[in-house]
Amino acid sequence: MSDRITLGRELIDCRGAVLARQGTVISPQAIAEAAARVQPGARVSLEETAHRAEVEAPLEDPVYRHLFADPKAKEAVARAFLAVRLPEVLFEELTAVQRANPILYRHGLATAAVAARMLVAAVRDSKGVPDLVAAGLLHDLGMRHVSMKLMRNRDALTQQESREISAHPLLGAYHLASLLGAHPAVAAAHAHHWRCGQGYPMLPKAPSRAAEVVAVASAFAALTQPRPFRSDRFDARSAGDVLVAEVRAGTADAGTVRLLIHALRGGQGDPRAVRFGASRGGQVPEVNRHTRVVSTAVTS
Numbered sequence: 001m002s003d004r005i006t007l008g009r010e011l012i013d014c015r016g017a018v019l020a021r022q023g024t025v026i027s028p029q030a031i032a033e034a035a036a037r038v039q040p041g042a043r044v045s046l047e048e049t050a051h052r053a054e055v056e057a058p059l060e061d062p063v064y065r066h067l068f069a070d071p072k073a074k075e076a077v078a079r080a081f082l083a084v085r086l087p088e089v090l091f092e093e094l095t096a097v098q099r100a101n102p103i104l105y106r107h108g109l110a111t112a113a114v115a116a117r118m119l120v121a122a123v124r125d126s127k128g129v130p131d132l133v134a135a136g137l138l139h140d141l142g143m144r145h146v147s148m149k150l151m152r153n154r155d156a157l158t159q160q161e162s163r164e165i166s167a168h169p170l171l172g173a174y175h176l177a178s179l180l181g182a183h184p185a186v187a188a189a190h191a192h193h194w195r196c197g198q199g200y201p202m203l204p205k206a207p208s209r210a211a212e213v214v215a216v217a218s219a220f221a222a223l224t225q226p227r228p229f230r231s232d233r234f235d236a237r238s239a240g241d242v243l244v245a246e247v248r249a250g251t252a253d254a255g256t257v258r259l260l261i262h263a264l265r266g267g268q269g270d271p272r273a274v275r276f277g278a279s280r281g282g283q284v285p286e287v288n289r290h291t292r293v294v295s296t297a298v299t300s
Contacts, residue, residue: 003027003202005167011145011175014096015089019178026170028204031177031190038181047082049091054098055081057106058113063224063236066264067117073267077116080129084137087179094137097144103228104143107221112136115217118259121267128210135188135214142172142189166200169193188214195251212256219243219252220260237282240264244276 004027011020020026046052055078059068068074098105115136116129146168173190180186191207192215193199207215223239226232234242240261246252255272262271 002166002200003204004030005170011171013089013175014093014144019175026174028190031170031173031186034174035177035181035183035186038177038179040181041087043085044088044091045082046084046086046091051091051094051098052082054105054109058110061110063233064110064113066236066266067114070266073117073120076120076129077113077133080116080120080133081112083130084134085130086134086138090138090176090179093141093144097141101143103226104140107218107225108137108140110221110225111139111214111218114220114260114263115213117263117267118213118217118256121263122259122271131184132210132213134183135185135210136217138172138176138185139188139192139214139218140168140172141175142168142170145171145175166193170201184208184210184214187211191215192218195246196253198251209256212253213259216243216252216256216260219246232283235283236264238284239282241282247276 004025007020007022007024007026010018010022011024011026012018024030046055058064059074059078068077094105094108097108112133113136116133119129119132146164169190169192173186176183176189177186187208188211190201191203191211194201194203194207194215220236220239220243223234223242224236243252243257243260247254247257257276258274259271261276262269262274265274
C-alpha cells in the first residue's frame with residue numbers, strides 16, 4: 001500500500017483552476033495543509049441547485065425499498081439532502097460528473113442516501129446528517145481525475161490501470177480539502193477504500209465512524225447498482241451477505257456493517273443487538289469481472 005502519490009500532471013477543477021501543480025506530492029500531510037489554508041466562504045444549499053430534482057431517485061429505487069419503507073426515516077433523509085451546504089463550485093463538480101459519468105453520479109447519490117439512512121436509524125438525530133450526505137455525494141470525486149476509459153472498462157484491470165484507480169482517494173481528498181477545509185467529506189474521500197488496515201491508501205490511523213459509514217454505504221451502493229463489468233447488480237440481501245462475509249474475513253468494520261443491516265431491517269431497536277446470520281441467498285450476477293485494486297506507489 002501507499003499513502004502518497006506524486007502528480008504527473010496538474011490537478012484541475014471543473015472551472016479550469018489549478019489545485020495542485022505537476023510534481024506535487026499528495027499525502028495525508030499535504031491534505032491537512034490544504035485544509036488548513038482554506039478560508040470560510042459563501043456556500044449554497046443543495047435545495048437551491050438543479051441537484052434537488054435528483055434527491056428522490058435513490059429513495060424511490062426498488063432495490064432500497066427496505067431502507068426507506070419508514071416514511072419518517074425517508075423524509076428525514078430527504079430533508080438532509082436539501083440541507084447540504086457547499087461552495088458553489090462543488091455543485092458544479094457534481095454537475096460535471098452527472099454529465100460525463102452518470103453511473104458515478106448515481107453512485108454518489110445512492111451512497112449519500114444509504115449513509116444518511118444508517119445514521120438516522122442509529123441516532124435519530126438529524127443534526128449531523130447533512131454533512132454525512134455531503135460526504136456521500138462527494139466521496140468519489142477523485143474518480144473525476146481518472147481516465148474515462150477506465151470508468152467504462154468491462155474487463156479485468158491491468159496492473160497500471162489498477163494503480164491509476166488506486167490514486168483516486170488521495171486526489172479526491174486533496175481536491176475537497178482545498179475547498180472545504182476540515183470536513184467529513186475529506187475524510188470520507190480519503191478513507192472509503194480503507195478496510196480494517198487493508199485496502200488503499202494506507203492511513204496514519206483508523207478513520208472516523210462517519211468515514212466508515214460512508215465506506216460501507218459506498219460498498220453497498222456499488223454492489224446494488226449496475227456496472228459495466230457485471231451482468232447484473234446484486235440485490236440488497238446478497239449485497240448485505242457480501243459485506244457480512246467481509247466482516248468475517250476481517251476486511252470490513254463489524255459495527256458499521258451492523259448499522260447497515262439494522263437499517264435494512266427497519267431501524268428498530270439497538271443496532272448493537274444485530275447478529276449476523278447465515279447467507280440468505282439473494283440475487284447475484286452471473287458474470288462479475290470486478291478486479292480487486294491493489295494500491296502501490298503511483299504517479300498520477
